[in-house]
Amino acid sequence: MDGFLFHAFVYLCAAVVAVPIAKRLGLGSVLGYLIAGIVIGPVLHIVGGAETEELQHFAELGVVLMLFLVGLELQPRVLWQMRARLLGLGGLQVLATLAALGALAWIAGLDWRTALAVGLILSLSSTAIVLQTLSEKGLMRTEGGRAGFSVLLFQDIAVIPMLALIPLLALPVLAAPDAGADAIQAVAGASQADAGASHGAEQAHAQMSLVADLSGWSYALVVLGAVAAVVLGGHFLTRPLFRLIAASRLREIFTAAALLLVLGIAFLMTLVDLSPALGTFLAGVVLADSEFRHELESDIEPFKGLLLGLFFITVGAGIDFGVLLQHMLLVLVLTGGLMAVKGALLFGLARLFRLPIADTWLFTLSLAQAGEFGFVLLSFSLQNGVVAPELAKLLSLVVALSMLLTPILFIAYERFVLPKLSGEGADRPADDIDEQGAVVIAGIGRFGQIINRMLIAAGVPTVVLDHEAGVVERMRRIGIRSYFGDASRPDLLRAAGIDSAAVFVVAIDDRDRAVQMVEYARRAHPSLRIVARAYDVDHYYLLQKAGADVVVRELFDASLRTGAAAFEALGMHPFKAEKLLRAFRRHDEETVAQLCGLWDENVEMAKNHALLERVRARTESEQRIMTADRSQLHDRTERGWTPPPKGYAEKLDDGGA
Amino acid sequence: MPSREAGATAPISMTPIERESQARQGGAHRVLVLLAHPSPDRSEVNGPMAAAARRIDGVTLVDLYAEYPAFDIDIDREQARLQAHDIICFLHPLYWYSTPAILKEWQDLVLEYGFAYGVGGSALLGKLFFSALSAGGPEAAYRARGYNHFTIRELLQPLEQTAMLCGMTYLPPFALYGARTAVEEGRLAGHVADWTRLLEALRNGTLDIERALGLPRLNQDLDMLIRPTAAASAAGRR
Structure with a gap:
């Protein structure tokens, strides 16, 4: 317990101190977390080693939650519209990067199998850092941001066949299982990221898999079944379930159910060796149209934020300064070279897909790093004897450093690329x-x-x-x-x-x-x-x-018109329909003005009881004004053009002066 | 601000001096000017008059077409305005010997049975009412021998009777003839100046109501109707 409290204190403290400062300095929250990790890890040695690795697996859940939230924002229709980019841009990015980096690694003298694995590992980018930074800077909706998102999504999917491919690349020299196990111990910090709950790699595979012993076609069937379960279950089962839970008015149970949904899907995906992030993304898309979308969003959001922050801290904390200092020049050259090659390919692709120049730069600079999926593939490769331990150590440093540099590239984009483009007149x-x-x-x-x-x-x-x-x-x-x-x-x-x-x-x-x-x-x-x-x-x-x-x-005016049209279709005199429309409009606008006082943006509307009470009262008074006895003098709808009571004229005397 | 009763019940039967002293006790009279011009950017007379009215303390100017572009007149708001003022004025061009449509709509909706007339309808009792209008035809047209056959005061008899049924004192219209050529003929500035004097006199209670009642129009001879404040106070001392 003490240990837990101590670590929780250290991590939270680092985040609370570093992130606001980084934000204030214009560095963005991601860099803040990474720096916090470096400070408490390799610099001060407060944390590090095994428990950081474990924490990192746990924190990778943040990526899963983030993809769920991204899915929630994305209606199926929008996803379908993205298909050309997803497959074209994403597919070409992975293939071209794989080919270029693999070839370079081969030329550098690696075995072709190792070279291929290195290409796979480094072709992936960091979904966590890129999406977080894009949305923080409000760049998700730009052309470049969308293109980047398409590529990241494709990479998420591509991880699955990659995990299947890597064991086939095993080098006989390294294949001894002991060597792999030792190597895992040997590789420091961040490179350790194995499967855990998130990325469906070897541990989960070894411990719990429904598909370990299945043949190819039956595996395919199980995978299809799992995806269908997520889509159909998400569409048909979750809504009644959430409705039931919402009716119980227990906020924490709703939150628990939301987490259960996401973690359950992640678990299901690891059972069938699929990427949990992909599964939850799919579930998010399915729920994007549902009435619980915002509720789910607001419930999951804080967990996502904290876990993602924790993930970034562990990446920073996992950087092995020992190895770095030992091979400083090599690591720096490799990192620089990696980002240059990836960047060049991305730039070419963006031009090929006719992105505007500013978006081309955003796309290039945002995706030039390697990512957390790289850690996963790296340790998986290590275990399968595809990559030698020494190389793995080096590569994990390169991956971590390239992630560390990404927020800096974003800043470069904002400070140097954008002003220049607007200054010189973009293409x-x-x-x-x-x-x-x-x-x-x-x-x-x-x-x-x-x-x-x-x-x-x-x-x-x-x-x-x-x-x-x-x-x-x-x-x-x-x-x-x-x-x-x-x-x-x-x-x-x-x-x-x-x-x-x-x-x-x-x-x-x-x-x-x-x-x-x-x-x-x-x-x-x-x-x-x-x-x-x-x-x-x-x-x-x-x-x-x-x-x-x-x-x-x-929609208010159009709805009123439609309502009046319905009255007229019922045979009502058009001007009477107009009068009802006006009465309704005035009543509604008055209520909206009144409710403003009760409204609280921090309380979900469904939980603001005072407001709900007022809304209920409004509905009643609405019925009253629409159906009240029309002969009553001060009935609001008939107010105006109300004839005086019958026989009134007899009572009028000469009131004039 | 005086209580509603003080303003609303300043009895018409009082002598001007009595009325004035009452106004002094309760403060100035409050004047409500209801502007009705459906095409304000073409207005040459009503626009400047409205602008002048806006600048006078104690005068409330309401642009009805601006406030209710869809004729969706808020009855409660308009009735509250009536109750908060002592003198009601329609400011409008003369359309077919009457007001523009929104003022008719305003009458139909706001002057409710039980509010303005009938059982319990005493809200307007004792207030002053008049119309300030611009007419296209020359003065010569508004007479028995002219092509309009009636004087403007005669043509506005529906308004006069409406005011009477509501227990208000009806003053003759403040009218500008030949309004389409007033600017060209240099008559507008004088008219706006008269309008300003009239509103100030009404607010200050220095308009000789008794004398005004029977006139064909208010601005025939304003000097005769507006008593200088010094003379009025001298009369008060006597």
Whole structure:
């Protein structure tokens, strides 16, 4: 217990001290964690060795949780749209890197089998570092970020055949099982990352596997069965289950169920030798449409954050300074060479896939490292006698160092690449916005398009921004002045003339991004009028709090119209339908204004009892105004154009002066 | 701010001096100007008048078309406004010998049975009401022999009767003839100045209501209607 408390204290302390400082210095949280790990590990020797390795296996769960969250953000439709990139870009990246690095290793004198394994190990990138940094910097929605994500996803899938391939590459010299076992002990720190719960490698394989003794086709069947179980179970079983648990109003049980779901799938995947990260990602995609999406997100998020942070710390703590100092030059040259080769290939691929130049650089710099999957393959290779222990030590250092350098490359991208590109005019001139509009519109989807058309038709100059290059191109083809770019980037907003614009319309469909955008615009331009599109009431309040002057619920007006159309279809007089519509609108808007006081962004709406009570009361009063006895004088719907009571005229005397 | 009763019940039957002293005791009268112009960017007369009204303390200007672009008039809000003011004025161009549509809608909705008239309908009792309007035709058109056959005051009799049924004192309209050429003929500045004087006099209680009641329009001879403050106080001392 003491040991546990001590270690928990050390790790938390390192994180709490290092991460905020790193953030403040603009280094990003990942680098903060890595540095914290280096300080408590190789520098101060507070932690290290076996328990760090164990912790790392445990912390790899963070990657699993992260992929689940990524899946939650990604509707199946979106995933399907990504298929060309996923297979094309991802497949080419792995194959090209494998070929280039393998060839180099072979030329350097390694056995071809070892060289191939080295190629496999180093072709993978770090999902954990890249996704964390991309989302932290708000780059997930850029072209480069999406391309990077496609590649990472493909690599996740590619790990499975790689794990199958490596045992076939065994060198007779190293094949003795004892040598492998000793080697595992010999390899320090981070290189140790074996299977654990996360990456489905040798230990889990040895201990618990449903598929160890199956032939090829039956293995395939089991794998298909497991994937089908995740997809179908995720789709049909989880919703009633979560509904049941939500009804019990026990928050911690809901959290437990969410964790159970993710860990259960991860476990199932390791049983059939699949990547747990991939399985949970799939489950996330299946649940992306469900009503529990945000609940799951908010429940899993803190676990993911902590575990991922812990993972980064262990990577830092696992760096073996002894080996590093011994082979300083070699390690540095290898790391530099690795990143240069990977980067060059990535750059070529990005150009091949016609990414804009800024995104090409983002793609290149973000994926040039080796990753945590590399650790897994490395120790697996070691155990199978494909790689010699000395080489494994060296490679694990290279992998760790390249991960350490990645956040620095991101900073380089932001500080040096981006400014240069905007300064010299990138090869995509759309990013240089030459027009200054009275109205800046962010988002030119179905919603923004109508706004823009109205304004243009009335002769109001507009500047339209969208992060979807295809949409922008279509808009341009029909003569709408639109510009490509992530409108949440302050520099792009400034380029679009936000400084001189009178009105800023936020019409994007990314809810969080919209709030951030409004917050930024309000902070930077106090006198700017901001009109924002809200997804729902929750979002409405968030936008209002963020400083939007006018918030419009995206479906409210259309729904009212549809309701009135239904009244008319029932044979109601159109003006009566209109009156009911108005009464409903006013009542609803009043309630939304009232509920604002009770609303609390930190409490899920489903758990804010005061708010729910008010909502229930609102529903009742709604029924009252819609169905009340119409003869009552002060019935709200009939208020206005109410004739005076019968016989009233007899009581009127001459009231005039 | 005086209590609603103090303002609302300043009886019309009082002499001007009595009314003025009451106004002094309870503070100034509060004037509500309801602007109805459906095309404000083309307005040459009502726009400047509204702008002038906005600058006067104690005058509330409500742009009805701006506040209710879909004619969805908030009855409660409008009734509360009426209760908070002592003098009600419609400011509008003359459309087909009447107000623009939103003012008619406003009357239909806000002047409810039980509020403005009928049993329990005494909210407007004792307030002053008048209309400030711009008319297209020349003065000569608004007479029995002219092409409009009636004077503006005669044409506005529905408003006059509405005010009476609500127990309000009806003042003759503050009207500008030949409004389409007022700017070109240099008549606008004087009219806006008169309008400002009128509103200030109403607020200060220095308008001779008794004398105004029977006139065809308020701005026929404003000097005659507005008593200088010094003279009024001298009269008060006597």
